[in-house]
Amino acid sequence: MTFTTDTSISSFGGKLLKLSHDSPVTGTKMVVNIYLPHQYFDDETTKLPVLMYLSGLTCTPDNASEKAFFQPYANQYGFAVVFPDTSPRGANIEGEDDSWDFGTGAGFYLDATQKPWNKNYKMYSYIMKDLIPQIASSYDTLDTHKMSICGHSMGGYGALMFYLRNPDVFQSCSAFAPITNPSECQWGKKSFSNYLGDDKTLWAEYDPCDLVKKFTGDKRPILIHQGTADAFYAKDHQLQPEKLVNASTQSPLNGMIDLHLVDGYDHSYYFISSFVKEHCQFHAKYLGLN
Amino acid sequence: MTFTTDTSISSFGGKLLKLSHDSPVTGTKMVVNIYLPHQYFDDETTKLPVLMYLSGLTCTPDNASEKAFFQPYANQYGFAVVFPDTSPRGANIEGEDDSWDFGTGAGFYLDATQKPWNKNYKMYSYIMKDLIPQIASSYDTLDTHKMSICGHSMGGYGALMFYLRNPDVFQSCSAFAPITNPSECQWGKKSFSNYLGDDKTLWAEYDPCDLVKKFTGDKRPILIHQGTADAFYAKDHQLQPEKLVNASTQSPLNGMIDLHLVDGYDHSYYFISSFVKEHCQFHAKYLGLN
Numbered sequence: 001m002t003f004t005t006d007t008s009i010s011s012f013g014g015k016l017l018k019l020s021h022d023s024p025v026t027g028t029k030m031v032v033n034i035y036l037p038h039q040y041f042d043d044e045t046t047k048l049p050v051l052m053y054l055s056g057l058t059c060t061p062d063n064a065s066e067k068a069f070f071q072p073y074a075n076q077y078g079f080a081v082v083f084p085d086t087s088p089r090g091a092n093i094e095g096e097d098d099s100w101d102f103g104t105g106a107g108f109y110l111d112a113t114q115k116p117w118n119k120n121y122k123m124y125s126y127i128m129k130d131l132i133p134q135i136a137s138s139y140d141t142l143d144t145h146k147m148s149i150c151g152h153s154m155g156g157y158g159a160l161m162f163y164l165r166n167p168d169v170f171q172s173c174s175a176f177a178p179i180t181n182p183s184e185c186q187w188g189k190k191s192f193s194n195y196l197g198d199d200k201t202l203w204a205e206y207d208p209c210d211l212v213k214k215f216t217g218d219k220r221p222i223l224i225h226q227g228t229a230d231a232f233y234a235k236d237h238q239l240q241p242e243k244l245v246n247a248s249t250q251s252p253l254n255g256m257i258d259l260h261l262v263d264g265y266d267h268s269y270y271f272i273s274s275f276v277k278e279h280c281q282f283h284a285k286y287l288g289l290n
Numbered sequence: 291m292t293f294t295t296d297t298s299i300s301s302f303g304g305k306l307l308k309l310s311h312d313s314p315v316t317g318t319k320m321v322v323n324i325y326l327p328h329q330y331f332d333d334e335t336t337k338l339p340v341l342m343y344l345s346g347l348t349c350t351p352d353n354a355s356e357k358a359f360f361q362p363y364a365n366q367y368g369f370a371v372v373f374p375d376t377s378p379r380g381a382n383i384e385g386e387d388d389s390w391d392f393g394t395g396a397g398f399y400l401d402a403t404q405k406p407w408n409k410n411y412k413m414y415s416y417i418m419k420d421l422i423p424q425i426a427s428s429y430d431t432l433d434t435h436k437m438s439i440c441g442h443s444m445g446g447y448g449a450l451m452f453y454l455r456n457p458d459v460f461q462s463c464s465a466f467a468p469i470t471n472p473s474e475c476q477w478g479k480k481s482f483s484n485y486l487g488d489d490k491t492l493w494a495e496y497d498p499c500d501l502v503k504k505f506t507g508d509k510r511p512i513l514i515h516q517g518t519a520d521a522f523y524a525k526d527h528q529l530q531p532e533k534l535v536n537a538s539t540q541s542p543l544n545g546m547i548d549l550h551l552v553d554g555y556d557h558s559y560y561f562i563s564s565f566v567k568e569h570c571q572f573h574a575k576y577l578g579l580n
Binding site for chain 1: 299300301356357361517519552553555556558559561
């Protein structure tokens, strides 16, 4: 199925497209936003790289589109930004809307194996086998062979997980306040047990702290920002970026986790937008744009 | 009454303060956000200029704080940004929450003369006689004698109105998609008749198209951006910036309304954030910062 453009909004010289499509993978209508910088409209022949941004728990594609402030840097460097949704919506599964940290808005970017979630909650395959190919076929001048990935919180985990599993697909990875060890935190345990069951070997296929040890890609830094006033970091221990640093010491990425603990920053979009410039600059380098 | 700091949020190297205070003018608790750039914390002696941003219908101080992206430019030039609320809230007046374009979230920055609104809906006096003096007395290093004003939609009208009435208080004025002639549009007629009654001479004291003819300040440009895809402009004729340009020809500001019609932009924060950089640059000039 191709995308329907529900809305096209002028923004910073480019356009934000709000798209929807019927996904054969999730069996639901999916929404996704794509920001096209001015270069897309100025030059119809040059292919533009893509930065994928994965959002955190509860978010739709709109939150980051409105509040993360990628647009000026997408225009500065010349890349598109893709904002996928965080889960299927309206799958009509009992309990899907009961929690803010599980079900709707909390798909954890994995392919569920457990009933009743395994019919629709297949965000890993949705991103890799539906969304990315759809973008490639629908937008001739977006180059999905030059693609990087970043994300926030659950989406930071998603970015790390997709990158560590698919170094041939993504040129670089960064994260804002990522969940780095979902197998060992409350959010991750709740979702992994419900979506994946009890088999910890399956959990390991999605856990960045396991995946980093098996990484086969180029030795490139992974940029992470974490605010010290983020209660999910400092109090609830949901995020634990130090665990990824420690795990990486037994991996080809030893010394490559570029963790910045930033004093006084919280978990909100005020934090994300404050460091988006650095993340865009980082990805632009690996996308060959600066 | 002094401000209570309800929240302090790190953002772009500075801090966004969410403040509240009991206002003797409105008789209610009022909320206001203030963004303090990094210069405020780096140097405790140099006084910083202030840019006041007035929001549009329905907004709280949070909308623009999250979505307008003044922060990077406030840091670049070194000024604070004040985001007042758009009305008293919780005044317990019958009907105050019935409309999105009147009552709560729609105070129109005027002093109501008509019952039951005249007890609390006094946003003109609140801004001029309560908020600005409070800021001056609470923040030693904010210089309210170097202050400029801007706003969006109803807040664009507010910015024009405050500036044209108080050229001794505000150094410069700009607006995003302002209501320029409230006496002659649906939004303005509804609010002016309910808040001010039938006396059109009183309406004229708040209408930029009337006020511009009596302007006594320095001959400085007023910067206005208006999106051509804004339905409130193109379809509903609520905004009518051309009327201000026309009215200004009979005024000391003839030729000084610097109206930019920007192709394809709507009425949203995607539009505002796209041109905030230009507006900050404009005000920085008149605040002596570039």
